[in-house]
Amino acid sequence: MRDPDFDEIRTERLSVRRFHVGDRIAFHELRNIDSVARYQSWPFPYTESETKQFVRDMMKSHPGTIGEWFQFVVSLKENGRFIGDVGLKPLKVPTGQFMLGYSLFPEHQGQGYMTEALTYIIQYAFQTLKLDKALAYVDLRNDRSIRLLEGLNFRELKRWENFGVADADETLLFMIEKKRWRPIANNS
Ligand SMILES: CC(C)(COP(=O)(O)OP(=O)(O)OC[C@H]1O[C@@H](n2cnc3c(N)ncnc32)[C@H](O)[C@@H]1OP(=O)(O)O)[C@@H](O)C(=O)NCCC(=O)NCCS
Numbered sequence: 001m002r003d004p005d006f007d008e009i010r011t012e013r014l015s016v017r018r019f020h021v022g023d024r025i026a027f028h029e030l031r032n033i034d035s036v037a038r039y040q041s042w043p044f045p046y047t048e049s050e051t052k053q054f055v056r057d058m059m060k061s062h063p064g065t066i067g068e069w070f071q072f073v074v075s076l077k078e079n080g081r082f083i084g085d086v087g088l089k090p091l092k093v094p095t096g097q098f099m100l101g102y103s104l105f106p107e108h109q110g111q112g113y114m115t116e117a118l119t120y121i122i123q124y125a126f127q128t129l130k131l132d133k134a135l136a137y138v139d140l141r142n143d144r145s146i147r148l149l150e151g152l153n154f155r156e157l158k159r160w161e162n163f164g165v166a167d168a169d170e171t172l173l174f175m176i177e178k179k180r181w182r183p184i185a186n187n188s
Pocket residue numbers: 035036037039040101102103104105108109110111112113114115116136137138139142144145147148
């Protein structure tokens with residue numbers, strides 16, 4: 001289900017929200033960090049015009065639109081700082097399934113922020129968008145991402161060798177179904 005009214009999800013420490021024009025500089029910086037881009041599929045270096053177009057598109061998009069990525073900004077509640085982002089795309093087929101992609105600035109890794117953001121976004125996808133299976137592709141060498149997904153109770157569904165990603169060893173597909181999801185007790 002498309003959600004044109006979406007504005008923000010507030011978690012314990014985070015505001016997970018729509019993109020604003022003011023996010024351009026931080027987003028551009030994030031996309032151009034070598035360690036962040038290493039296992040991702042966007043062009044690197046990521047140009048100013050790609051950033052402008054991306055943020056413009058995101059400001060007009062709505063989460064839950066079938067076949068389209070919606071990118072959430074992950075920011076700190078205490079000071080509004082942009083610390084990363086999460087993309088969500090509901091697949092055309094099979095219906096009900098959605099892809100996830102996510103990144104954090106290196107200085108904000110190792111503090112549980114992405115686990116917190118994804119916990120709420122997946123819950124939102126299951127409850128509000130009425131989707132029922134979350135999927136994520138991960139390069140086998142991306143230990144942090146694999147730990148993150150396993151911590152959220154995802155399990156490996158499939159693996160490929162040299163899956164169209166330059167220099168990729170092996171790509172894993174992780175997934176979790178709504179029926180295996182442990183819902184959050186309280187939204188803050
Ligand atoms: C993938 C990525 C988002 C994971 O970031 P992360 O910081 O490891 O994930 P979290 O924010 O959930 O933090 C979890 C870590 O914080 C620790 N932590 C500290 N305080 C915590 C808290 N309050 N709650 C939970 N975990 C906490 C955990 O122990 C864990 O550390 P560990 O992995 O060393 O055991 C990050 O590595 C990244 O942006 N990578 C580059 C982009 C990328 O590759 N994206 C994925 C493509 S598939």
